[in-house]
Amino acid sequence: MTPVTFDGCFGWLHRPAGAQAEMGVVLCNPFGYEALCTYHGWREFAEALAARGMPTLRFDYPGTGDSSGHEEDPQRLRAWLDSIKTAATWLRAETGVTRLSLCGxxxxxxxxxxxxxxxxxxxxxxxxxPVSSGKSYIRELEIQHQSWLSAQQALGLTPDAEAAETIGAHGFRLYPDSLEMLAKIDLEQGVQCPAQRVLLQDLNESARLKRLAAHYQAQGVQVDLQIFSEYSRFLLDPSYSETPGQAFDSALEWLGASAGTAAGTAVEMRGCAATARIEFAHGRETPVVFDGGRYAGVFCQPLRALEGAPAVLFVNTGGVHRVGDGRFTVLMARHLAAQGIASLRMDLSGLGDSLRRDEALTLDMAYARYAVADARAGVDWLVAKGHSKTVMFGVCTGAYVSLHTALAHPAVAGCASVNLPFFVWGGARTRPGAQHVASSVVYRRAMRNPRKWLRLLTGQANGRAIIAELTRRLCARITARVSTALERLFGQSTPGGSVRRIALELERKGVRTALMYGPLDEGLDELEIHFGPNGSQLGKLRNVSVKVVGKVDHALFSRAARDAVMAQFDAFLRESVLGARRETVAPNPRLHVAEVPQP
Structure with a gap:
């Protein structure tokens, strides 16, 4: 597979080995958070198509993923439709295919x-x-958003309102002109024949699906219906999403893909053409493949570099690929370019588009064994490109990787870790469908609320899971305090003192480190266990700081949270890493970056 760009869009071309193919396939992404959830499975589907002799192109629509533009640009829905047509034309020209299939x-x-x-x-x-009714989909997005808001409010966090007259969920929004166009869409009312053959896969053969099939059949289309039974395991948090092998195999068979050629096929990642790039107002981005074709990333270069500034390395959050939740790392990278700062957003091995080291590894094992080594390879690449110093940035699990890469690599001068869940990897503490256990602050507040007690006593809340986690935190707190006392008395290292040694080593190395947390983030419990409330004991260190940032949710799903973290990172770079250097740079108001109050 090869990274490609065309007409401002970023994508990946999966070429088959062997003779010239006749049929090419363009894959059309779902919207927003669903595109993050399905990214890895979508890639595996593209690989399977190519392994069976069909050149396949998957790409990001304008204003999404790694492509140019913003979600608030005018007429996004129209632009997405046009980009699919452009992708089809590009695929034909690039590969010479004469027949075309679209899959969405x-x-x-x-x-x-x-x-x-x-x-x-x-x-x-x-x-x-398929979403056959645009109006129904708009309602679905609004319900998803309201459900998330209710969950945040139940914890005691009230996110700021999103942009007026927009609708979306989990960090992605549709704007008024796109909503107007979407509301008019009804596939059952189409007057043009879309294709010679149509395959419809859905949860069941509903009345809606049968009506759509009948509509296409009336236009002379050969229509087949199949059940998509694995849907609920595919459209899941990116950390837990499972590739729907049965559904994809059925689609491959329907497309007439030759069977038996894909087994054991090794995927090779190749570098892009020298002309592949995404241009934007203050810089350009280039797809990169490095370390012998193991890692994929996007290198963001400013048009006017800030002298002496370090580069920034962004790493994954959980199972999300390099663009980040709410497309946060793309927006931040381009915002930094406007200030003259280069950056690399990379996929760790087995995530996004980077290759797996071991197919048998789970996500937890990949993070525990390889993630820091992967990030070190990213720093090495930046050093080879002439950036002698790097600042690490990560959210959640990415915060953990950033912190430990700062410890491990001499070229790392700074580290910003957002909502760090733990200092030492202990594996994920939640699984799909598991009862979420919130920050201890939430439960201390809940103890004063009779309704919360009623929920617990009536079984509406999972008291066993809550008690087990709070007990674990209490035991960890006791262990940390005992370890501190023993180390002070006898001067010997203890396992419980390992976290304190992380902070002391960062201080010794002179790595400017900022730990940022939302006010109700679970990571604050780990911070308190080892360093007191809000990390008060870290105040004795010159190079390590803690900041609790209001209105910030864990995954940065709200725009206000993303703006706040982006502004805090700006301040961190300016005051701590760049030595309070203040350069006049071209602003980028379209990113809606919040101002940080000056002390």
Missing amino acids: LRLGATLAALAAEELGGVENLVLLM
Whole structure:
């Protein structure tokens, strides 16, 4: 597979080995958070198509993923449709295919169907869980957002309102002009024949699906219906999403892909053409493949570099690929470029587009064994590009990787860790469907609320899970205090003192380190266990600081949270890493970066 760019869009071309192929496939992403959840599975589907002789292109729509633009740019939905048509034209020209198939998931399936109607000449159309009614999808997004808001408010966090007249969920929004166009979409009302053959996969053969099938059949289309039974395990938190092998195999068979050629096929990642790049107002981005084709990333370079500034390395959050929740790392990288600072956002091994070291490894094992070594390779690449110093940045598990990479690599001059869940890797403490256990602050507040006691006593809250986690935290707190006392008395290291030694080593190395937390983040418990409330004991160190940032949720799903963290990182770079250096740079108001109050 090879990273490619065309017309401001970033994508990956999966070429088959062997003879010239006739059929090419364009994959059309779902919208927003669903695109993050399904990213790895979508890549595996593209690999399977290519292994069976079909050149396949997957790409990011304008204003999404690594492509150029912003979600608030005008007429995004129209731009997405046009980009699918451009992708089809580019695939034909690049690979020489003469036959075309479009395959989309959720809103991507809807866009694929509409683009096929406008394109004409599409042979196969694969619609996985298509959104047949735009109005219904808008309502679904609003329900998702309200559900998330309710969950945050139950914890005691009230996120700021999102932009007026926008609708979306989990860090992604649709704006008024796109909503107006989306509300008019009804696939059952289409008048153009989209393709010769259509495959519809859905949870069941609902009345809605049968009506859509009948509509296409009335236009002379050969239509087949299949059940997408693995949907609920695919559209899941990116850390737990499972590739729907049965659904994809059914689609491959329907497309007439030759069987038996994909087993054991090794995926090779190749570097891009020298002309592949994404241009934006204050810089340009280049897809990079490094360390012998193991890692994938995007290098963001400013048009006007700030002399003496370090580069920034962004690493993954959980199972999310390099763009980050809410596309945060893309926006931050381009914001930093406006200030003259270069950055690399990379995928750790087995995440996003980087290759797996071991197919048998779980996500937890990959982080525990390889993530820090992966990030060190990213720092090495930046050093080789002429950036002698690097600042690490990560959220949640990425915060852990950033902290330990700062300890391990001499070229790391600074580290910003946001919502660090733990200082020493102990594996994820939650699993799909598990009862979430909140910050201890939440439970201390809840003890004064009779309604919370009623929920606990009536079984509406999982008291056993809550008690088990709070007990673990109490034991950890006691262990940390005993370890401190023993080390002071006898001067010998103890296992419980390992976290304190991390902070002391960062101080000794002179690595400027900022630990940032939302006011109700669970990571504050770990911080308090080892360093007192809000990390008060770290105040004795010159190079390590703690900041509790209001309105910040754990995954930075709200725009206000992303703006606040971006502003805090700006201040950290300016005051701690750049030595209070203040340069006049071209602002980028479209990023809506909040101002940090000056002390």
